[in-house]
Amino acid sequence: PPVGPHRQQRRALRRGTEEFLAECGLEFFFADSQTVVGGRPLPPYDDYFPQLAALREAGRVEWPIRPGTSPYAIYRVSSRGGRGEATMFIRDPESALQVWSRENGYPGDPWYLEFHKKHLPGGLTLWRVSEDKSDLGAKAVYVPEQAQERAREHARHFAATVAGVLRRHQAQGGAPGVVCALYDAELLGHWWYEGPQWLSFLYPELARQQVETVTCSAYLDHHPAVKTLTLPEGSWGEGSDHRTWLNDDTAWTWERLYDSEVEFWTLVHDNPQAAQGLVGRVLCQAARELLLMQASDWQFLITSWAARDYAEQRFIAHYADFKRLLEVVQHVRTRGELEQDDWIYLASKEQQDFLFPTVERALFA
Structure with a gap:
């Protein structure tokens, strides 16, 4: 174990994630881009849990670049000496930032509903994010019609972003790519109240951009992975390692x-x-x-x-x-x-x- 009086005294070879998935008949899973292609991790929750930012310099700052890989391709994952394999889809960092980030993405738009300010008693939310994102006392009144229009505009922007990513990928590699957009369900409608509206506007916009929406299993049926990689140990947490879960406080x-x-x-x-x-x-x-x-x-x-x-x-x-x-x-x-x-x-x-x-x-x- 990495902690306690027996730290590093008992060692064992751990099986890869893909081995457990294969054993259970599961064909694919998802990974963050930096664990595959390298680069600086994208902090997934900093805007919602600012305390996590304190962990940023506690470990690896950047992952080594792996030439010849792309977040818009899929790969077969297999561990050396392991039994079983699975296909890996990679979270797209560009589209992820648009939806996850309150600071740089859609949820922080001034016209959207403010999550943190509620009327008491009753708990009604009557205010919008507003221009001043820090002072709850300065929040302006929420205007649903304006928020809906912003959701429509953001759907157009997201669809254009995805279409541009896919065009660049195909121009560089010659093969059609896949943009994997992963979000917690609670983000749409909870943290970001207008998220479901945005989603309903998004699908027609993607069709207008000639972007095909497809499930991962359907994509695999027509575009099976052709390259095999070994995947380093990582996570979706801060730094893409385990510091979110294993630190002095835990x-x-x-x-x-x-x-x-x-x-x-x-x-x-x-x-x-x-x-x-x-x-x-x-x-x-x-x-x-x-x-x-x-x-x-x-x-x-x-x-x-x-x-x-x-x-x-x-x-x-x-x-x-x-x-x-x-x-x-x-x-x-x-x-x-x-x-x-x-x-x-x-x-x-x-x-x-x-x-x-x-x-x-x-x-x-």
Whole structure:
């Protein structure tokens, strides 16, 4: 593990993402452009979570340029010595900036609805972003008709941008390209209220620009990948590495996670016949708590300060439940049965955290 007293003492060869995807019958996935073609990472969330900017210089600033690659082509990904492969679509940095960025993109337009200012009581949003983007007291009244017109103009601009990107790509490489535009669904209508309107205006504009809209699977049917790459380890987070999730503020979570994994699998291996018994039932619930602990949202929320207290409390709660369930396993092994308090506790956890109903098959297959 990269943290704790056993740091870098236990080493293992990790399988590539494409191997897991192939094992599950999934044909393709998505990656940020800098992990493939190189260059400076595009900060995806800085405009929404300014605290992430503090991580920018904490690691790699730029990724090495990889000649002969393009964000408008697709590639087959395979790891040396690995089993299985998958096709990679690459997020287009040019169109991504137009939609993601509040500072440089469409959502920050002065005529759009201001997300952060609400009328109380009731929570109605009555103001627009306005020219002064920092002072909530200076926000002007929202005008829906004007916002709708701006969404229409931005749809025209986006369609023209995509068409221009594809023309340049084909002029340089001779082959038709694909622009992969990836956005969280919550951006359209939540952070950017007019996002769904923009989307409805966009499709006719793309048709006018002679840009074909297509799903990834349909594109693969007609344009299979011809080149194979190995993909370096990376992420969609700040710096395109793991600093968003692993840093001084979150190291304590990882110490508990790594120790919990070792403790859990030791118990599973020590109880190979547990599938049909009470020990197996408790271990299954412990597995659910461990999986909930491993949700990457906790570290993201801690680092971004978006809901830090909530994330820390949730992580600690799942950790405490996990530890108690392991104690319950030991009670069953030594006494052969559960006391009344343990029965009540186990039933309450099974009712509250009931996800992954087939976890038993994964543990005892």
